[in-house]
Amino acid sequence: MAVIELINVSKRYRLSESVYVDALMEVNLSVERGEIVVVMGPSGSGKTTLLNIMGTLDKPTAGKVIVEGSDVTEMDEEDLTRFRLRRIGFVFQQYNLLQNLTALENVELPMLMSGLYSREEAETKARLLLELVGVGDRAGNKPTQLSGGQQQRVAVARAMGMDPSFIIMDEPTGAIDAVSAAQLLSIIRAINALGKTFIIATHNPDVARIGKRVVTLRNGKLSEGGSAEVRADAVDIRRAAAAYKRCLDIDLLVNKRIGASNEVDRIEAELSVISSIVGGD
Numbered sequence: 381m382a383v384i385e386l387i388n389v390s391k392r393y394r395l396s397e398s399v400y401v402d403a404l405m406e407v408n409l410s411v412e413r414g415e416i417v418v419v420m421g422p423s424g425s426g427k428t429t430l431l432n433i434m435g436t437l438d439k440p441t442a443g444k445v446i447v448e449g450s451d452v453t454e455m456d457e458e459d460l461t462r463f464r465l466r467r468i469g470f471v472f473q474q475y476n477l478l479q480n481l482t483a484l485e486n487v488e489l490p491m492l493m494s495g496l497y498s499r500e501e502a503e504t505k506a507r508l509l510l511e512l513v514g515v516g517d518r519a520g521n522k523p524t525q526l527s528g529g530q531q532q533r534v535a536v537a538r539a540m541g542m543d544p545s546f547i548i549m550d551e552p553t554g555a556i557d558a559v560s561a562a563q564l565l566s567i568i569r570a571i572n573a574l575g576k577t578f579i580i581a582t583h584n585p586d587v588a589r590i591g592k593r594v595v596t597l598r599n600g601k602l603s604e605g606g607s608a609e610v611r612a613d614a615v616d617i618r619r620a621a622a623a624y625k626r627c628l629d630i631d632l633l634v635n636k637r638i639g640a641s642n643e644v645d646r647i648e649a650e651l652s653v654i655s656s657i658v659g660g661d
């Protein structure tokens with residue numbers, strides 16, 4: 381099933397009556413659940429525009445964007461804001477953590493803002509997610525007390541909080557050193573192996589190698605191209621799966637509570653896959 385589908389999406393920025401930039405031209409892209417799609421392309425080719433449209437932060441001039449079967453180009457701002465908070469995770473180059481909150485509080489915040497999770501559920505999930513990304517022992521630290529790589533891992537945990545349909549990353553390793561970048565990629569690979577979908581824009585060929593599918597933008601036009609081997613996991617996948625399974629248990633409870641039967645079905649399907657990784661646990 382496609383988590384997001386772009387149909388003939390174009391974006392024209394109008395600078396004046398007669399001057400405009402065609403940032404995207406009739407882009408068609410369908411991302412299936414469980415994929416990692418890497419978006420490459422030179423500076424100015426339209427990557428950020430594409431990501432903003434996929435993240436519902438911006439609307440196309442023409443064409444449709446379907447997220448999990450809903451046409452988001454038809455939604456008003458209020459519905460869209462709620463939808464975005466619940467269904468789409470974001471990780472930016474500069475982490476964008478709130479400086480006056482601890483790592484734990486940063487991860488809890490979207491869950492608490494959604495009103496879906498109790499305080500206890502949000503805290504339990506946030507601790508599990510921090511553990512999953514390898515910064516469980518830094519839950520009480522503020523962003524300034526964390527390295528760039530650690531802050532980016534907290535940002536990944538935060539993006540995972542709402543169990544989003546997919547996570548969008550814009551140059552996620554742009555501000556961190558090579559070792560931290562390798563660690564982050566290993567975490568993304570592990571989380572993807574547990575079923576999460578990623579859409580990653582990057583200039584960095586090392587990051588691009590993580591994509592099972594690479595698409596390239598040139599002057600606003602998208603073409604499918606290149607794939608790269610996915611290397612072995614450096615993260616202990618069984619441990620990660622066990623923590624993730626407990627997160628999904630909480631999500632299952634929350635979605636049963638609000639009667640979201642489609643989500644319940646999806647989470648139950650994911651849980652059965654993850655249970656097979658965790659084993660008898």
Ligand SMILES: Nc1ncnc2c1ncn2[C@@H]1O[C@H](COP(=O)(O)OP(=O)(O)OP(=O)(O)O)[C@@H](O)[C@H]1O
Pocket residue numbers: 393394395401402403421422423424425426427428429430
């Ligand atoms: N708000 C805007 N108004 C007018 N033109 C814009 C606007 N935003 C982007 N553009 C133009 O649209 C084109 C695509 O820009 P975009 O930021 O999507 O590229 P990019 O591939 O993300 O570049 P980079 O890798 O440098 O971040 C560029 O020509 C840019 O100048």
